[in-house]
Amino acid sequence: MTSRDAIGQRSETVRRANLSAIVRELHLHGPQSRSELVLRTGLTRSAIRGLIGELVAADLVAEERSAPAGTPGRPSPLVRPRSEEAVVLALETNVDSLAVAIVGLGGAIHRLDRADRPRAHVDATEVVADLLALARPALDEVRRSEALVGIGVAVAGIVRRSDGVVRHAPNLGWRDVPLGDMLADALALDAPLWVANEADLGGLAENRRGAAVDVEDVVYVMGEVGVGGNVTIGGAPLVGGAGYAAEVGHMVVNPDGQACACGSRGCWETEIGERAILLRAGRDFEGGREAMRELVEAAARGEEAARAALEEVATWLGIGLATLVNVFNPSLVVLGGVFERIHPLVGATVERVLTERSLPASREQLRVVPGRLGEDAPILGAAELAFEELLSDPAARIRPRELAVAGG
Amino acid sequence: MTSRDAIGQRSETVRRANLSAIVRELHLHGPQSRSELVLRTGLTRSAIRGLIGELVAADLVAEERSAPAGTPGRPSPLVRPRSEEAVVLALETNVDSLAVAIVGLGGAIHRLDRADRPRAHVDATEVVADLLALARPALDEVRRSEALVGIGVAVAGIVRRSDGVVRHAPNLGWRDVPLGDMLADALALDAPLWVANEADLGGLAENRRGAAVDVEDVVYVMGEVGVGGNVTIGGAPLVGGAGYAAEVGHMVVNPDGQACACGSRGCWETEIGERAILLRAGRDFEGGREAMRELVEAAARGEEAARAALEEVATWLGIGLATLVNVFNPSLVVLGGVFERIHPLVGATVERVLTERSLPASREQLRVVPGRLGEDAPILGAAELAFEELLSDPAARIRPRELAVAGG
DNA sequence: AAATATTTGGGCACGAGGAGCACAAATCCC
DNA sequence: GGGATTTGTGCTCCTCGTGCCCAAATATTT
Numbered sequence: 001m002t003s004r005d006a007i008g009q010r011s012e013t014v015r016r017a018n019l020s021a022i023v024r025e026l027h028l029h030g031p032q033s034r035s036e037l038v039l040r041t042g043l044t045r046s047a048i049r050g051l052i053g054e055l056v057a058a059d060l061v062a063e064e065r066s067a068p069a070g071t072p073g074r075p076s077p078l079v080r081p082r083s084e085e086a087v088v089l090a091l092e093t094n095v096d097s098l099a100v101a102i103v104g105l106g107g108a109i110h111r112l113d114r115a116d117r118p119r120a121h122v123d124a125t126e127v128v129a130d131l132l133a134l135a136r137p138a139l140d141e142v143r144r145s146e147a148l149v150g151i152g153v154a155v156a157g158i159v160r161r162s163d164g165v166v167r168h169a170p171n172l173g174w175r176d177v178p179l180g181d182m183l184a185d186a187l188a189l190d191a192p193l194w195v196a197n198e199a200d201l202g203g204l205a206e207n208r209r210g211a212a213v214d215v216e217d218v219v220y221v222m223g224e225v226g227v228g229g230n231v232t233i234g235g236a237p238l239v240g241g242a243g244y245a246a247e248v249g250h251m252v253v254n255p256d257g258q259a260c261a262c263g264s265r266g267c268w269e270t271e272i273g274e275r276a277i278l279l280r281a282g283r284d285f286e287g288g289r290e291a292m293r294e295l296v297e298a299a300a301r302g303e304e305a306a307r308a309a310l311e312e313v314a315t316w317l318g319i320g321l322a323t324l325v326n327v328f329n330p331s332l333v334v335l336g337g338v339f340e341r342i343h344p345l346v347g348a349t350v351e352r353v354l355t356e357r358s359l360p361a362s363r364e365q366l367r368v369v370p371g372r373l374g375e376d377a378p379i380l381g382a383a384e385l386a387f388e389e390l391l392s393d394p395a396a397r398i399r400p401r402e403l404a405v406a407g408g
Numbered sequence: 409m410t411s412r413d414a415i416g417q418r419s420e421t422v423r424r425a426n427l428s429a430i431v432r433e434l435h436l437h438g439p440q441s442r443s444e445l446v447l448r449t450g451l452t453r454s455a456i457r458g459l460i461g462e463l464v465a466a467d468l469v470a471e472e473r474s475a476p477a478g479t480p481g482r483p484s485p486l487v488r489p490r491s492e493e494a495v496v497l498a499l500e501t502n503v504d505s506l507a508v509a510i511v512g513l514g515g516a517i518h519r520l521d522r523a524d525r526p527r528a529h530v531d532a533t534e535v536v537a538d539l540l541a542l543a544r545p546a547l548d549e550v551r552r553s554e555a556l557v558g559i560g561v562a563v564a565g566i567v568r569r570s571d572g573v574v575r576h577a578p579n580l581g582w583r584d585v586p587l588g589d590m591l592a593d594a595l596a597l598d599a600p601l602w603v604a605n606e607a608d609l610g611g612l613a614e615n616r617r618g619a620a621v622d623v624e625d626v627v628y629v630m631g632e633v634g635v636g637g638n639v640t641i642g643g644a645p646l647v648g649g650a651g652y653a654a655e656v657g658h659m660v661v662n663p664d665g666q667a668c669a670c671g672s673r674g675c676w677e678t679e680i681g682e683r684a685i686l687l688r689a690g691r692d693f694e695g696g697r698e699a700m701r702e703l704v705e706a707a708a709r710g711e712e713a714a715r716a717a718l719e720e721v722a723t724w725l726g727i728g729l730a731t732l733v734n735v736f737n738p739s740l741v742v743l744g745g746v747f748e749r750i751h752p753l754v755g756a757t758v759e760r761v762l763t764e765r766s767l768p769a770s771r772e773q774l775r776v777v778p779g780r781l782g783e784d785a786p787i788l789g790a791a792e793l794a795f796e797e798l799l800s801d802p803a804a805r806i807r808p809r810e811l812a813v814a815g816g
Numbered sequence: 817a818a819a820t821a822t823t824t825g826g827g828c829a830c831g832a833g834g835a836g837c838a839c840a841a842a843t844c845c846c
Numbered sequence: 847g848g849g850a851t852t853t854g855t856g857c858t859c860c861t862c863g864t865g866c867c868c869a870a871a872t873a874t875t876t
Contacts (some may be wrong), residue, residue, distance in 0.1 A: 010422065016418065034824080072821065072867095072871095072873040073824060073872060243737070251735060365650065418832090420833090482843060485854090699852095
């Protein structure tokens with residue numbers, strides 16, 4: 001019941017919500033004039049003025065003369081999110097690569113370092129150490145500026161949102177690894193840290209910065225070593241009771257199919273995961289990313305076996321998507337990871353199967369598109385996750401400063 | 409993006425939200441003392457007093473002496489939703505029955521009339537006429553009291569929420585029937601009318617009044633002639649872009665399975681729908697409700713063929729549920745309709761299959777229970793749907809009255 | 817070049833609405 | 847019956863958005 005802890009509202013709540021709306025708007029849609037913000041929020045000029053004033057005082061935004069618009073009237077100053085004054089640190093632990101990024105308010109990518117990693121079941125302590133080494137320059141930068149507002153971590157596994165424990169990451173060989181605590185200790189930064197699944201975050205990134213911007217209801221499916229996904233409902237990501245939602249890779253699509261590492265059989269992942277794709281093409285199923293790249297290239301060249309394998313994959317992709325479309329009635333399906341790369345080759349097949357298998361009503365407004373962010377989707381999503389606290393309550397960052405001033 | 413039309417908040421918004429929280433709390437959890445409301449909302453006594461005063465003036469709630477509590481301190485008056493002063497009309501159009509109910513604020517069922525209907529593809533105009541005839545006594549009652557705040561309609565078909573058009577109801581033989589407009593015209597009542605799918609509403613009812621009260625994340629699956637469902641996420645029902653979400657009956661669970669009326673094949677409905685169940689048991693698959701009742705009784709008596717058939721159904725039920733559990737990570741699965749009735753016989757099998765097929769993390773906190781509302785779930789959900797407008801903005805009902813007073 | 821129209825920012829009084837405090841009322845316990 | 851406890855009542859205060867007037871800055875017209 002929403003009302004259950006729908007704690008009573010007070011005047012302060014209104015302020016918080018309005019500040020949040022403005023910062024979020026600027027973060028997601030870029031610099032805007034004050035008068036545009038008046039239109040978007042429906043607030044009065046007076047109210048906007050006060051709110052912007054508060055945000056300027058907190059160094060979250062800056063006002064500057066806007067370019068001449070060619071229209072009569074006093075020009076409205078441009079309000080710009082201060083990308084240097086509020087930044088997040090984003091980390092990614094994938095099966096075959098590590099990455100570190102610093103992203104500023106408004107979405108500017110200040111730096112992004114990626115390092116390949118041999119594919120193997122690796123001890124979590126080693127991974128944390130490797131990540132820390134890769135992150136050193138970024139950490140120096142972050143420590144100098146004092147602008148850090150949050151840390152986001154993307155990991156290829158099932159993550160308990162509440163405490164950042166990786167419950168199970170078959171492709172890393174992890175089980176119940178307290179990655180959140182380990183990284184928080186190792187980084188020793190004074191900022192909240194959140195961990196989430198890479199596919200969840202990939203979907204978040206596509207929704208904020210990629211192919212699904214401003215779309216309210218989205219299904220995102222990403223193929224890497226495993227198959228993961230994310231669902232956006234009314235603009236908000238589906239999280240589930242404990243944060244494990246949208247594990248679409250383990251939907252049962254073929255009850256008599258192959259055994260899956262999860263213990264079930266015929267999971268979507270056993271039909272369209274990386275191993276399954278390589279197997280269908282008669283290639284080394286442990287060939288990893290390189291083998292996949294060659295397969296896609298071969299198919300693009302028109303090589304028959306490769307094309308046929310991808311067609312089969314597309315069929316199973318369509319079947320699983322039909323289930324998701326009937327369950328979520330989204331207006332957009334975004335394909336990420338491997339599926340993003342093979343979309344030009346097999347998009348038509350996916351859509352055909354989807355049309356055969358989903359309810360006419362459910363697919364009425366539906367489009368299927370490839371993602372736009374490529375391999376960076378998860379880490380950009382981790383950045384967005386880290387910004388979430390600031391976006392939903394910018395006032396929390398403002399008050400302490402005021403106190404500090406009052407105290408000094 | 410939630411923020412997109414997150415129109416700015418104003419002081420009035422706070423009042424609205426607080427009134428809504430109180431009325432919703434009373435509607436869902438029954439009469440409570442003022443001081444309990446203070447605890448629940450976190451508002452001050454002063455604020456609660458003002459809010460309750462407004463609701464009393466609007467006749468939505470009444471205050472009365474509470475029973476002696478045995479504790480020291482001045483007794484806090486009991487605040488009670490006025491079940492007679494705010495009522496909704498609920499209607500149901502099922503494949504083999506029609507029903508009409510009047511439900512009061514707080515959930516009291518003032519009357520409930522149900523009439524069986526021969527199973528046949530029936531013209532929508534006839535159904536509306538039959539429903540109107542059945543509703544006559546209820547309509548008289550509603551017209552006398554002037555307390556009607558909304559009308560809710562449950563229908564066994566896919567419904568566009570925005571305008572109440574039944575896009576497709578295979579078991580009624582309807583396609584693009586403007587049921588909302590037809591009923592609004594026929595009833596000629598001065599209250600908003602909403603139409604929704606019966607399974608969606610069954611889930612809503614179980615969440616508000618039945619087996620899933622106060623559970624935030626719930627998957628509800630209902631078997632009638634077709635198979636439908638509803639998903640509650642964070643306390644709010646999943647609706648989808650156009651309102652067609654949670655069409656779980658057409659998840660693809662068996663890609664090589666039987667053709668389904670929807671045009672796909674191997675839909676969940678073709679494995680666990682009424683026809684499929686009767687076929688598995690070697691009975692007349694057009695025997696309808698009566699045949700189902702006999703089958704369940706036979707299985708309860710221990711008749712082998714019947715038991716075996718239900719076991720098969722339970723297996724497929726578990727397979728489909730595994731997909732839903734992996735996708736939604738709910739804390740509760742509620743089985744409604746036929747599945748509610750067979751739960752005592754096959755619940756163990758369902759849970760076994762579910763355990764085999766779903767991710768350990770996803771099913772950690774999971775329980776599977778039968779519904780508690782039986783065949784009345786959909787119409788009770790229709791009542792809840794009709795109350796929604798009042799609950800989310802009680803002030804809208806208050807203001808006009810004040811105006812009327814001011815004008816007179 | 818000057819006057820006018822248009823749009824927007826700034827200042828300030830107002831109103832809505834919850835918080836907080838002092839006090840009174842109603843109950844239980846000794 | 848007196849004290850402790852809890853809660854309702856009346857009142858002022860604080861927060862925050864609204865609304866109005868005026869000034870500032872730009873485009874257009876004369």
